[in-house]
Amino acid sequence: MAFDFDEAGDFGSEHDAREWAERNxxxxxxxxxxxxxxxxxxxxxxxxxxxxxxRSDLTYGRRTGFFS
Structure with missing residues (x-):
């Protein structure tokens, strides 16, 4: 089964990316x-x-640190 993914942005490390996901x-x-x-x-x-x-633009969440 294939899933569609939306890019959320670039992070300095995998740890940073996982922390962002957990916060959201x-x-x-x-x-x-x-x-x-x-x-x-x-x-x-x-x-x-x-x-x-x-949001269709996940970079909004990346810039602000959360989804609204």
């Missing part, structure tokens, strides 16, 4: 973290985990 009540199983070597990681979140009220 996103289950760690709904994450896809892509290692970018010395440039950190890119975090994507399973679209179905965000629900209908999620």
């Amino acid at each position: 009540n996103i289950d760690l199983a709904d994450l896809h973290i892509r290692n970018r070597g010395d440039r950190g990681v890119t975090l994507s979140v399973r679209r179905s985990a965000l629900g209908d009220s999620a």
Whole structure:
């Protein structure tokens, strides 16, 4: 089964990305973290985990630190 993911942004480390997800009540199983070597990681979140009220632009949550 394939899932659709929306990119949430770049982080300095996997630890930082996971902390952001935890602060936003996103289950760690709904994450896809892509290692970018010395440039950190890119975090994507399973679209179905965000629900209908999620913003189409996840970078908003990345900039502000939370989803509203």
